[in-house]
Amino acid sequence: MAINDFVVRFANVNGTGSASANALFTKAVFRMGVPVTPKNIFPSNIQGLPTWYEVRVSEKGHLGRREGIDLIVAVNPQSMKKDYADVHAGGYFLYDSSKPLPPGYVREDITHIGIPLMALCNAEYTDARQRQLFKNIVYIGALSALLDIEFAVLENQIAEQFKGKEKLIEPNIKALNIGVKYVRENFDCPLDIRVERRDLLGDKILFSGNSACGLGAIYAGATVAAWYPITPSTSVVDAFAKYAAKYRVDPETGKNNYAIVQAEDELAAIGMVMGANWNGARSFTATSGPGLSLMNEFLGLGYFAEVPTVLIDVQRTGPSTGMPTRTQQSDILLAAYASHGDTKHPLLFPASPKECFEMTADAFDLSERLQTPVIVMTDLDLGMNDHVTEPLAWDDSRRYDRGKVLTSEQLDAIASGSMNGNGRRTSSPGLPGRDGSDETAGEPLQQFRGKFGRYLDIDDDGIPYRTIAGTNATRGAFVTRGSSRDEYGTYTEDGDAYRRNVDRLAKKWATAAELVPQPHFYQEANAAKDGVIFFGTSIFSAEEAIGMLSEEGIHLDAMRPRGFPFSKRFRDFVSAHDRIFVIEQNRDAQFRSLIMIELGVDASKLVSVLNYDGTPITADFIYRKIKGNLAR
Amino acid sequence: MAINDFVVRFANVNGTGSASANALFTKAVFRMGVPVTPKNIFPSNIQGLPTWYEVRVSEKGHLGRREGIDLIVAVNPQSMKKDYADVHAGGYFLYDSSKPLPPGYVREDITHIGIPLMALCNAEYTDARQRQLFKNIVYIGALSALLDIEFAVLENQIAEQFKGKEKLIEPNIKALNIGVKYVRENFDCPLDIRVERRDLLGDKILFSGNSACGLGAIYAGATVAAWYPITPSTSVVDAFAKYAAKYRVDPETGKNNYAIVQAEDELAAIGMVMGANWNGARSFTATSGPGLSLMNEFLGLGYFAEVPTVLIDVQRTGPSTGMPTRTQQSDILLAAYASHGDTKHPLLFPASPKECFEMTADAFDLSERLQTPVIVMTDLDLGMNDHVTEPLAWDDSRRYDRGKVLTSEQLDAIASGSMNGNGRRTSSPGLPGRDGSDETAGEPLQQFRGKFGRYLDIDDDGIPYRTIAGTNATRGAFVTRGSSRDEYGTYTEDGDAYRRNVDRLAKKWATAAELVPQPHFYQEANAAKDGVIFFGTSIFSAEEAIGMLSEEGIHLDAMRPRGFPFSKRFRDFVSAHDRIFVIEQNRDAQFRSLIMIELGVDASKLVSVLNYDGTPITADFIYRKIKGNLAR
């Protein structure tokens, strides 16, 4: 008897409308207050190939993927054989019994649930399209009876879904009932795996990472989005467009307080983003591996010319075209050091839709504060699947940090600062602080000694002051370039000037380490001699695995990094432990490489746990690997 | 008194024809049997800006750049002030005294040598262009007297240079004599810095790295070159074109046994190179940083689809446009892991024109043997300057290693192998061995079990067998793709098939470690507790610095890596020493990062010595850094 603790897999044909039906199922469990997590496993194709939808129901709140299928809805002949084999002993095999099963489907250790889906629909509906679509609703109805899902919950969902097209409600409800009726008559319901109402979700929401990124950009004040379509990042911009249409159209003029351009390729997309940011508008793009590769030259320009840029990389399985509809965390090394020459880029690692929302917003503040490209490293699993997550929050008192941008008055003050010689003028306007306030009350202006220098390190933090085109008629103009220049922006091939400049950039990198989101620690103080590090979508299974281990008395200190470069607190965690397991979803331990390169730690203490077959990492896998290693 | 041990700097205006005149000087010293090394320090501009030419003369054979100028030929008013200051105490300042020096040129600690170059030429020549050009020859003549360079040597060079245009010989000789005559009359020659004939060079030659790369591609049998112009790599393809015209035009037909295409950009260039290699022709491209960044997506395709590709990266000062005419070793990290997803690429590190020639040739064998892109990592200093180097050598018995390419007969044998069931057929043709011979006498064919599989790991070395289009009417055809595929080349999104494939690629990487050029060790057996690692153009100054240290009783074991991935012998050297100095010409210790990532060694023992201002690293710099660190 498994209450609120099982996995259901739907095996469908791509493009047959199963997606929306299956989503009904997940939402119903969610609304019964039970933790649930769905995973789409779909092909890089539009119609006709196998697609799977796996739903894990977990009273304990384990939201990672779990191996072993308790119940499968097998309505795709193409994959039926494999699906049949995947049901674990004691599980259930739900199939369309309109036609008898082919020979060989004779497992003793599972229960076969045949429902004549096609026959039932053909009897009920005449239109071919309806027959196809309602088949999906019928099996959802059947599941509600088999798994004890409250019918009223499903009814409400249908009602909401077809608000406006009311006449579609009745046939859908009917389809649900057909399924309920059939299984009630032919099987004893509910099964010993079932859902029971709980109140475990509080005010949590069900949301996807890509939607959250798009919304985060809206809240952060992004006005220009330039992109080129690529799975799995496309829905980030789709979401931005959807929310922009909702929140960003001027009520009076009907005009848009935003611009979205579908570029001709990724080089153009990031070029546009840099042009817009250079000119003072918050701008971003979203892409995936192949696009990131194409953006390399521009990322180097952004680093060296110090142009703010926000890039959302929704990682998929590489290399090259790889598996476009599978997940991975394998763009890390490229993203961190993208482009030729000595280059480094801050990275953010969201682990939930809520963090996708927050970190996308933070990325804009960071990239304007640091005047450099900032990359949000999400992935297909987080981006394209719905996840149970904390409700999104926004502090209305929050002000955008536009970074060190000089106003016309400040430029004049800088100039006059020299004229009247004296270094103190209370009248002088201040410089923008992190919260947009005049925190630094004016003194820095004097340090320009009368002449604006785009690349002077006034504040000794490696971050210079910028000006935007059109600010002041006679002051602050300069030519932004990817070639070497002196502190005043003048082209130079002088070796010392070059070194001063790149040393300042290195200092800025150190500044960045404390500004990026800090790691999340799972303990007040370090208690164990061994530790574990995980990031992004490994969070769900990692937390579960740590629980499994501690139940066996194996305790590990845990840290979830959220930003790169690594701060002092990150460094301290690493040095405080003899052995550290680094959990990643790539083959080459790329995150471990960052730790070695940036902190220069003894690599032998960093033990990798690597999953890279394109499917989300599971708790069992992590558990086995760590257990096995500890055994040695 | 400094015999055969001094540095001369020529300070000229870009585009005034000084380059060829200055080269005369270097060649003369070379022909007097004395080690000499010239360095061009030129602007990213075509005409009118300052350009310098530094020549170090070193009896001891130190061919690295040396700080401190003994004699300067200062004929550029723009840079005169700085040039004047750069002459070290006791040195000589040669200038055009046609006009008096501006005020302020009053150093007591140097000798001023004024020669009225313009006046002398105006008196002698009428044509403006001649007056300009011969000014350069006049100061060369003057130097020959001042530095005791044999006049006959210069005369011969002039004669050779103008073979065919004999009537130009006489005026040039005259110009030389004007210089000689003037200084003989006005100064006591020779100075206390001078050249004395020696026989220290044996059969060495004076050659540039880029020319050697181009020639190496000719000898390696490259037939297709696709490129896009970029400093400092352009002269690689120029050289290939020059030698191809000389060696590759069919005497009967007059047609070309090669094809060179100037592509529309670097993406197209490497795309063409991959298409040609895919289709069985040896093909290469040459580029520099920005081009490497643009080639990222294709490099990932080459890695994953396993297409041979040879890329020559002539590194310049990055990031972005950086300083296009300055040197650096800063594309290493990008080149090693170029493109998204888990990707790795073999790198070769030549340190002399001779190695440029050899390693370019080796790169073709390696990339066809390994079926992956191979990148030759040279730099501006090596590529665009002449260097004294061992004569080039080619073993006529050498056969190209085309790697595991199946012939039509072999494909038929594979198929028939299954039909007649039995696994032994002496008649069966063998598979190509490393030397192109049938080393592996046929058995592997049987392991295909009757069916060719493009991605089967027959030999357990991770390297599969390929077929070329048009080989066999009915067998061996498949679709090459950057997406995931099974052992038979069929598209798949199956996680296990994906993992099997990338695990094989990892195995191939291990195979590569022993195939790439092995490190050069400076000692029979390790003798010291500390070691030093350097590569590429750091060789000259590193060897000199090691000498300086050992003269003080500080002995270091030394290793010069020549290939990546790192072999067992590399690993052994690292583990055999407590502390290792890693000498690099970039800011971020990129080579050290490779060591940490690939070998997982304790980073704390790897001490970086980093020069990155765009000028070639000097022995003094290395000496100071190592000495300073040892002092601690």
Add this chain to the structure above:
Amino acid sequence: MTYVKSTFRHPGLPKNELGYTVDYYEGSLSTLCAGCGHDGISAAIVQACWELNIEPHKVAKMSGIGCSSKTPAYFLNNSHGFNSVHGRMPSVATGANLANRDLIYFGVSGDGDTASIGMGQFVHVIRRNLNMVYLVMNNGCYGLTKGQDSATADAGSKSKAGSVNLFESIDLASLAIELGATFVAQSFSGDKGQLIPLVKAAMSHPGFAFINVISPCVTFNNNPGSTKSYDYVREHMETTALMDFVPIAREIKANYEEGSRENLTLHDGSVISLRKLEKDWDPLDRISAMNAVQKSRINGEILTGLLYVHPETTDLHEMIKTSDRPLNSLSESDLCPGSDALAKLNASLR
């Protein structure tokens, strides 16, 4: 994929001169949407190759990325294929062609693959007059990424997403002519009668042969608003010529009276017959071809047929004088100057 293609073959299939039945030219089972225009084009390619008596292994199939670029897996199973990266097929095809001038290079691309990310390489492969067939399966959208407008989507047409396309569409055929392409044709995926002879003619052309094939995306671009939908295209199609492939050489006539029949003799001696429809139509006249395309565009019509051909043309190999023997067939003895030459060279460097 779990699909398995039926291996049943009709016994009585006719054989071509090489003794092959048409199924010998087929590919793996398509995974495109049922009714996708692209599958129709694949079938036309199969038929054309069979009719032309081509040895499949002497063909190399090149493509970029997209639904259209997947099709090389769905025709000519006995040909090598290279499904490269998005928008870069022309460069890969150029390299492959340079390596072996003896194969036929059949490039397949999409409108996104060509008109957006691939525009630069498209322009330059035309400029080099690479000897290849470049066929665009033009559906006015990005099929594989779910229906966004492409640069060939006509202004005013609606994408599945419902948004109206604002930008002037790029007319690939017109652009190809402007850039000096020596064979430019346009057709429709549903019109085998016209498409097959065009593909055969293109494969027989000794230079760059471009075919822009309107190929509706049934899934994302077949709503009434769209100008690439079956219905729209059917309504607005206007054929410039009836085609009929005649494998006997004929003399080439530059000018001919209206209403008569024009036989264009291609470089390899094969002939395409054109029935002239318009008054002043001359497929050899570049400028009138450009004007015809411009006018038809203004009338919102799609001109199909062989718009322009320049039968005598110099391909890349002829321009750069590469040896007649394929470069990939040359060996050490042809390529390596050897140690003596090197000794001489060393001497010259002292």
Add this chain to the structure above:
Amino acid sequence: MTYVKSTFRHPGLPKNELGYTVDYYEGSLSTLCAGCGHDGISAAIVQACWELNIEPHKVAKMSGIGCSSKTPAYFLNNSHGFNSVHGRMPSVATGANLANRDLIYFGVSGDGDTASIGMGQFVHVIRRNLNMVYLVMNNGCYGLTKGQDSATADAGSKSKAGSVNLFESIDLASLAIELGATFVAQSFSGDKGQLIPLVKAAMSHPGFAFINVISPCVTFNNNPGSTKSYDYVREHMETTALMDFVPIAREIKANYEEGSRENLTLHDGSVISLRKLEKDWDPLDRISAMNAVQKSRINGEILTGLLYVHPETTDLHEMIKTSDRPLNSLSESDLCPGSDALAKLNASLR
């Protein structure tokens, strides 16, 4: 660079309506070769901006990489400039323009920067009708990398390296018209009288304004063989119109008798006068413009002047309906929906 620009100013320089003398519009001292055509164009830009009474800080100078792309440092010192990466200026300019529609965007590029590596972006910035001036300093070669042929080098012309260019050259003006550019002009760097009014007209055009300026590279492309050399161009130039900028608005006439004078009123009310030379010349007729360019090309002539203009045009901002206030001037209150909206959204996700 060690150069220092002389700060001597002629006292009696005339002032424009803003009270600025022309030197206020100058840039830093050029580091290009003495006699480089590009410097002449920079001077024309300086003069045009002064005559148009433009506030320099309301101009943004955009460029790629090349000798030509260095010039933004050599004019308008009081304007911001962005010397970006090779061939990608159009995308950077697009983003900049989207951020602030109130500035004038002056893009400078070279023929390598535009016709080779930049071709894709060039095509698409035209398609978007971005409101900018796009000026190509066309010398038919890669100056900065020492004279390789560019894609605009005419077939048959010799590069400094001595090799003869084999490929058909790309005619940028003709291509721009084909792609629907709404302002296409061609001129010569040495002809200020024609160039300055063209630059002024381009800056006044409310959409994408393209000027292809033949600008000889004295160092690498000025040998007799080359068709971009001073001598060649001078010989073969044929001016379509005498220009004379009249700052008083006039009614626009679409058709006018040959030999007469045509005044084209631009969107901002300023007028350019054209003296019609050819019989059937109509700068408002796209197709005749295309034909004129084609014909002149066949005759080996370079047609200069305003080849085509479509005065009423819809730029990118109008197409995508961006707010009249520059996007970069919007603040939190305009952009952030706030916590209440978020609460509603959360509720809808349960």
